[in-house]
Amino acid sequence: MIVRQTPNALKIFFTLRGSIIPKIYPQILLVTLLSTLITIVQHEFPLSFPSYSTAPFTLLGVALSLFLGFRNNASYQRWWEARGLWGQLVYDARSLTRQLLSFIDEDDETGRDTQRSMIHLTIAFTHAVRHRLRGTSPWEDVERFVEPIHHASMRQTQNLPDYLMRLMGKKLGDSRRQCLSSEQMIQNMDERLTSMTIVLAACERIHNTPLPFAYMLLVHRTTYLYCFMLPFGLVSSLGWATPLICAVIAYTFFGLDVLSEELEEPFGLAANQLPLTALSRTIEINLLEALGETDLPPDIAPKNGYLE
Structure with a gap:
């Protein structure tokens, strides 16, 4: 995700980071x-292209x-x-940690182990959700928070976040x-665990259900046809200004088309997609700090105005 102050009037024309x-x-x-090319032909051979009305192009x-506009609204809504949903996950993780530390009996070793294990599994769940949505390998981030006895079965599961949620449910049942x-x-x-499961399912729904392909294809084709036909309708009236006007219109229409594609899948690594790594690290730091640990990982800092 792009993290920067609003550029001034001069820089806004030369900013490429995050631009499409x-x-x-x-x-x-x-x-x-x-x-x-059409302008040159029209200038050299004035009768090459008849004077068309701009009404069809306007419509x-x-x-x-x-x-x-409809497609961009749908993509932005996703x-x-x-x-x-990730804000809800932050809330649920912090709330569950507070409840575990406040209401699990810690007078004996069993209670303290349960608190630590549940909080570590919550951190592992957060990292596992991120990796599942991005299709990346989760083991480096997840295995250090899961007891070694579960590593073998964890690597065989089809849905790692759901597996971790089941472990947390069993821990809660044991408590x-x-x-x-x-x-x-x-x-x-248990209601907090249910809420985290709802977050996982909703994120999977967004990730696995793109906008209808037929609609995307219609917008693509219409954009190309319109931008390629536009010079023929403008050249007789605009003359040498035709390339500039067509370039600006192409930038607008193609830009909106590509931007909607980028926002449609919010969990990736593109510049305008969500900073899931930073959100996961925030949850990890908050929960480890609640456990009283002092050796905390650093915050994810923006690099060149980009937060991963």
Whole structure:
């Protein structure tokens, strides 16, 4: 995710970090070259292209704008829902830790071990959710928080976060049977586990259910057709200004198209996607600090205005 102050009026035209220009410059260049070629032909041979009315291009541009606007709204809604889910995960992890430290009987070693094990599993769950959504290897971040006895079975599971949640449920059940806390508090802590499971399921739903391909294909085709036909309709009235105007319009339409694709999948590593690594590290630091540990990992700092 991009983390920077709003650029001033001068820098805003030259800022590339987080911009979609690196992804769409081939399309912009192609439209500009096509517009330039058409303008040259029109200048050398004035009767090559008849004078078209701009009304069809205006109507098509309005329709395309509506399509792109709807798709960007849908993509942003997915992005914002994903951010809200990770905010809920931060809340649940902190709340569960507070309940474990406050209401699990720590007068004996069993209670203290239960507190530490549950909190470590909560940290492991957070890292496992991030890696599952990004399709990366979780073992370096997860295994250090899980008891070695579970490593072999953990590597065989199809859904690592769900496996860790089941371990946490068993730990909570053992606490109930050992009377380490009251029935009411065990139920409250189980509600936190349920809420974390809901976060996992909702994130998987967003990750596994993209916007309909047919709609994306329609927007792609219409954008290309509109930008490639536009110079023919403008050259007779705009003359040498046609390449510039077409380039600006291509930047707008292709940019909105690509930006919606980037926001559609909010869990990746692109510049405008969510900083899941930083959020996971925040949860890890908060929970280890609650356990009284002093050897804490550092916060994830932005690099060149980018927070991973």
